[in-house]
Amino acid sequence: MLTIGTLAKKTGTKVQTIRYYEQIGLMPEPGRTEGGQRRYGDAELDRLSFVRHARQLGFSLDAIRELLDLSDHPGKSCAEADAIARRQLKQVEQRLARLEALRTELKRMVHECSGGQTSDCRVLEVLRDHSECLTDHEEIGA
Amino acid sequence: MLTIGTLAKKTGTKVQTIRYYEQIGLMPEPGRTEGGQRRYGDAELDRLSFVRHARQLGFSLDAIRELLDLSDHPGKSCAEADAIARRQLKQVEQRLARLEALRTELKRMVHECSGGQTSDCRVLEVLRDHSECLTDHEEIGA
DNA sequence: TTACATCCTCTAGCTACTGTAGGTTCAAGC
DNA sequence: GCTTGAACCTACAGTAGCTAGAGGATGTAA
8 A cells, every 4th residue: 555655756746746636537536544644556556657657748638538538448449549649649740840940940049149249139139030930920839 | 009909910919918918017018098998009019029939939938028128228248148048949959859759659659559449559558558668757848 | 870899807717737834644763 | 652753634826828708898980
């Protein structure tokens, strides 16, 4: 039986985060000691590991919820899980493309900084000037 | 004189976002009509363009605040602006590295999906198994 | 004058946590 | 059995950066 702190350490999660996952229904309500402290078993360890791994891969909590649901029902078609992963891959590739363009622009900015006064600072100038901008009015995904 | 809606369209910003920027002090309080509606001039258009461009490049609102402050004081050293841009570039490069690793793993997941039932779905299996994980307990930036 | 798009303020909600306050429980050592 | 201190508990507030909605006022063109 694991305390919440041990579970946290084993999965690289903060204690509060585990309680938060419980609150939003991503983790089940665990057993408690007489004094009211949470105690976890291996099933919970596995589940939390799954969640954390998926989070590291950039899956949203909603997507993880779906994936957990799928893995809880082994008879279901694999196609759904595959679709989620594909959607995720697509997003990652979009972000990559965007970030690569950003890197180029940032490199240019940094490269051209002459070290003088802000009045002739390229960094500020580039930000003021949209003409060389990648795209209009697009957002970057953090 | 521009209405807030026109300014929004010109900069690709939502009206609410402009009001939000005003609220947090990133945009100045504009003039108003007798009826109390906001009216903007070219200075505000420039400032908002600057902000949006910087946001597209992934700068935080705090960083943008610093940059705006620098550009408001043309006598200051360019070094600070350069430092902010360099910090940003570093972050972008870290995210890139991380995302590239993610793409590899996701591609592997998707590739190996055989199309059967979830009980033998590689996507779920990979998420259950941390052994091939990139790094332990690291976070991804959104 | 009337219609209606756009504006106003205020409040709440979103994601995915993280932090704090104030109090309780557990386990080890004596 | 008692003390100590780390780890636990709940509840609530705060983070970034917006976004959405309610309910009402304003501006402008026909």
